[in-house]
Amino acid sequence: MPVATAVQDPEKRQAILKASIEVFAQQGFGGADVEVIADxxxxxxxTVYRYFGNKRDxxxxxxxxxxxxxEASILEAIDGVEDPVETIRRSGNAYGEFFRKHPRFVEILILERAEFRGSIPDTHLVYRAKNRGVLDEIIKQGIRDGVFRNLDVHEATNAFAxxxxxxxxxxxxxGASGKLGQAIENAVDIYIHGILIRPKAEAT
Amino acid sequence: MPVATAVQDPEKRQAILKASIEVFAQQGFGGADVEVIADxxxxxxxTVYRYFGNKRDxxxxxxxxxxxxxEASILEAIDGVEDPVETIRRSGNAYGEFFRKHPRFVEILILERAEFRGSIPDTHLVYRAKNRGVLDEIIKQGIRDGVFRNLDVHEATNAFAxxxxxxxxxxxxxGASGKLGQAIENAVDIYIHGILIRPKAEAT
Amino acid sequence: MPVATAVQDPEKRQAILKASIEVFAQQGFGGADVEVIADxxxxxxxTVYRYFGNKRDxxxxxxxxxxxxxEASILEAIDGVEDPVETIRRSGNAYGEFFRKHPRFVEILILERAEFRGSIPDTHLVYRAKNRGVLDEIIKQGIRDGVFRNLDVHEATNAFAxxxxxxxxxxxxxGASGKLGQAIENAVDIYIHGILIRPKAEAT
Amino acid sequence: MPVATAVQDPEKRQAILKASIEVFAQQGFGGADVEVIADxxxxxxxTVYRYFGNKRDxxxxxxxxxxxxxEASILEAIDGVEDPVETIRRSGNAYGEFFRKHPRFVEILILERAEFRGSIPDTHLVYRAKNRGVLDEIIKQGIRDGVFRNLDVHEATNAFAxxxxxxxxxxxxxGASGKLGQAIENAVDIYIHGILIRPKAEAT
DNA sequence: CATGAATGAGCCTTCATTCAT
DNA sequence: TATGAATGAAGGCTCATTCAT
Structure with a gap:
């Protein structure tokens, strides 16, 4: 007899996750009713319990x-880009774009931070840790190239995130998501100017 | 049904708020038990209900x-300071310092955003709106003085916040709050460079 | 030192009872809030507790x-009346008139029956027992006089009540209390015909 | 939130209603604990909440x-009976008999009147309205046949009820229910005499 | 494997009652 | 004596989780 984690239908799993995002985002963690998600x-x-064990999981x-x-959205956006500044700009925009397209998901992030603070390695930070290497490398490169100021790379990456x-x-x-793109662009602009050795300040 | 009636003992009120921060921060909104707060x-x-009506309130x-x-911490920190750059730096540091001293309170912020998203005017944003004028003015002044780039003031303030x-x-x-001070300083540094017309980049 | 049942201000007592009727009648026993009555x-x-001990009392x-x-209303209405039929008619009308003027009080009666069934000697029945003698006597008289049928007096009195x-x-x-007077008159009419030996049926 | 959803086990439903009558009758509405009913x-x-939504419902x-x-008891008792007097007598006796067999249920009636006065169409009156037509018809017939006095039919029906x-x-x-049968018979007797044109008074 | 009826722990909230002032 | 702030027992209701079908 196979363990409980037997064969699972990937489509069903996706359907549950999709419903999950919506319901959690709309109702919060405590407010979400597993039955509603299942429905x-x-x-x-x-089935929800069979697939995911419990509400928390x-x-x-x-x-x-x-x-x-x-993660995929960002990596795709910066794939093949060489210029550090452009890479940063694109990853920032991809980040913004992702949440503009999936605004529900911001709630999930917040919720996770709110409900499980510390009790688990925060998914957001886990992914940041996992992917920071990419950005770290870009910034290091920029510093080496004399494009960026001689910053603490780790801190600079954190500041960006x-x-x-x-x-x-x-x-x-x-519905403020309409302005999110603009807000992100401005933020990224300031950030880039903030790390450039000689920002083309006057030009902006 | 009294709502927030009568003479209330300010000490008791404070005691409840203090317990409130701790319990909400540790357990989340849904996880918090009003009885524990009372205890x-x-x-x-x-008494908790007499003073505050219900859990949400x-x-x-x-x-x-x-x-x-x-708000008070920040206003105190920048009181009397003239230089725009210094004002921004100090307000950033005061912000960081406040949360370093009251780390529980970050949780409250997150929780509010998570639990009441949209249902109420988010306290954090209300205060931002209320106080943004101060920062807006500082940035405007800096732009007028030729110290800051010609940014969209509103967006610049948002980016900072x-x-x-x-x-x-x-x-x-x-316990990561130990490094919070450093993180804030680095972030503020990047921000200031990001808005300065001619950052003393090489100096850093 | 005198016992707790010390001096009481009759006006205060009345004020409490008056408020009591309204609140109990409107909210029911469980729904009534002693604080509201006090207010x-x-x-x-x-003070309410000092005067009446507890909610139940x-x-x-x-x-x-x-x-x-x-009781007083009815006794006053039949005072001095000799004719049995007239006495019955008047007591019935006085009963109806009383509740038309104090509709709140019907609720109290119902409530008492509902909340304290059996647990205490029902006030309504206590008063009925106390006053039934009057009606019993009237009916007995009517039977003796050959005006009323030879009924079980006790049962006849009960039926009337x-x-x-x-x-x-x-x-x-x-607001149906407007028609209460009419309803009572019709009921009393049927009752009287029901106990008369030779009702003037055709006349009606 | 399901309201009264899905397939429900009729036996379970009956078991709850049965417990409900007993507990409500014994404890009153406010005094009844839903958990006790469930037990x-x-x-x-x-399950109680699943089946009935809330305590009130x-x-x-x-x-x-x-x-x-x-309603069923009464309709069964008068089914096929032609004589108006007999119909009235039987329906009265059936009414009494029902409550003699289910004395708990009187409490429910009282309770409903007490707790929900006006807030809902009183079940008792709803059923009275629904079934009064039957009695109205009987009395009308009796009047037409010259058996009953020329009464206001509506009022006469009300008086009976x-x-x-x-x-x-x-x-x-x-435990007074023992005498209920007798009390009802006497009451019905007086009522019938009260509406007959020429009651066989002397015979009784 | 899938389902959803059943369960009962858990928690918010009310309000009768007390008692310090 | 009068007050009303404080208390905490009590109970309605929800919903995560289980398990018989």
Whole structure:
């Protein structure tokens, strides 16, 4: 007899995760009713539990799925780009664009931070840790090339991530997502100027 | 049904708010038990309800009390300072310092954003709106003085607030608050360089 | 030192009873809030307890006060009347008139029956027992005089009381009290015909 | 949120209603604890809520179920009977008999009147309205046949219902139900004499 | 495997009652 | 004596989780 984690239908799994994002984002973690998620996914409540174990793990899987998508979006956006400044700009825009397209997902991020602070390695930070290497490398390269100021690379990367995070969090409230793109562009612009050795300041 | 009636003992009110911050920060909104808050405050459960009406309003009052303190801290830190750059630096540092001293309160901010997204005017944003005029003015002045680039003032202010917010949110997880001061300083440094017309880049 | 049942201000007592009727009638026993009664009476909650001991006893005192008034109304209405038929008719009309003027009080009666069924000697029945002698005597007299059928007097008295009670209970719902007088008259008419030896049937 | 969804086990539903009558009748509406009802019914508290939504609706359903039984009892008792007098007598006796067999249910009636006065169409009156046509017709027929006095039919029907109601309400307190049959018979007797054109008074 | 009816722990909230002032 | 702030027991209701079908 195989363990409980037997064969699972990937489509069903996706349907549950999709419903999950919506319901969690709309109702919060405490406010979300697993039954509602099951209904929206078109499966029985028991199936949700079979696939994800419990509400908490379902939520975490939802957050993880979102982060995976975000990660992919960004990596795709910067794939093949050589110029450090352009890379940073594009990754920032991709970040913003992702949340503009999936505003629900900002809630998930917030929720995770709010409900599971510290109790688990925060998905957002896990992914940041995983992917920071890419950005670290870009910034290091820029410093080496004399394009960027001689910053603490780790801190500079964090600042970028925090700026983006803060921007989507306050920028995704209600239908305000329309202005999110603009807000991100301005934020990225300031950030880039902030790390450039000789920003083309006057030009802007 | 009294709503927020009568003479209330300010000490008791404070005790409840203090317990409130701790319990909400540690357990989340849904996870917090009003009885626990009452116990920690050394009052009966009924008293909490007498003072704050219901759990939600207790939470909101908690958030508001925190924001009031934050606001005061920042205004005090920049009081009398003339130089725009210095004002920005100090307000950023005051922001960071506040959350370093009251790390619990970051959780309250997050929680509010998470639980009441949209349903109420977010305390954080209300205070931002209320106080942004100060920063707007500083930036405008800097632009007029030729110190800052010709930015969209509103966006620049937002970027600053978002950067700080993002920094404390990711910087206040678990005992990491030790490094929060450093993170804030780096973030502020990048921000200031990002808006200066001619940053003393090489000097850093 | 005198016992707790010390000096009491009769006006205060009346004020409390008056408020009591309204609040209990409107909110039911469980739904009534002693604080509201105290407020309406213009006294402190503690005073209500000082005067009546507890909610239950307050309610019972309220019911008793009402019954006392009803009793007085009826006795006054039949005072000096000799004719048995007329006496019955008048007592019935006085009963109806009382509840038409104090519709709130029907609720008290119902409530008492509903909340304290059996647990206490029902005020309504206590008063019925106390006053039935009067009606019993009238009916006995009528039988002796050959005016009324040879009925079981006790049962006949009960039937009269039950008929009146049933009529006000269903007749006092909502603003229907306007028709209560009519309903009582019709009920009394049928009752009297029902006990008369030779009703002047055709005349009606 | 399901309201009264899905396939429900009729046996379970009945068990809950049965427990409901007992507990409400014994404890009153406010005094009844839904958990006790659940326990007596041999189901979980959640099941009660699943089946009936909330305490109030459970109570109303209980009242309705009782009225349905009462209605059936009476209709069965008068089925096929032609004589108006006999029909009235039988329906009165059936009414009494029903409450003699289910004395608990009188409490439900009282409770409903007490707790929900006006807030809902009183079940008792709803059923009265629904079934009054039957009695109205009988009395009309009697009047047409010259058997009954020329009464206001509507009022006469009401008087009958009120008399019966008053009788069971005061007759069903505690173990007094033994005498209820007798009380009803006497009441019905007086009523019938009260509406007959020429009651066979002397014969009784 | 899938389902959803059943469960009961958990928690918010109310309000009768007390008692310090 | 009067007050009303404080208390905490009590109970309605929800919803995560289980498990019989």
């Amino acid at each position: 929206r996914a078109g499966v029985g409540k028991g 379902l939520f975490l899987a939802t957050a993880d799925a979102g982060m995976r998508m975000l 925090n700026l983006l995070f803060g921007t989507v969090v306050t920028g995704c409230i209600e | 920690r405050a050394g009052v009966g459960k009924g 207790l939470f909101l009052a908690t958030a508001d009390a925190g924001m009031r303190m934050l 978002n950067l700080l917010f993002g920094t404390v949110v990711t910087g206040c997880i678990e | 309406r009476a213009g006294v402190g909650k503690g 307050l309610f019972l005192a309220t019911a008793d006060a009402g019954m006392r008034m009803l 039950n008929l009146l009670f049933g009529t006000v209970v269903t007749g006092c719902i909502e | 007596r019914a041999g189901v979980g508290k959640g 459970l109570f109303l359903a209980t009242a309705d179920a009782g009225m349905r039984m009462l 009120n008399l019966l109601f008053g009788t069971v309400v005061t007759g069903c307190i505690e």
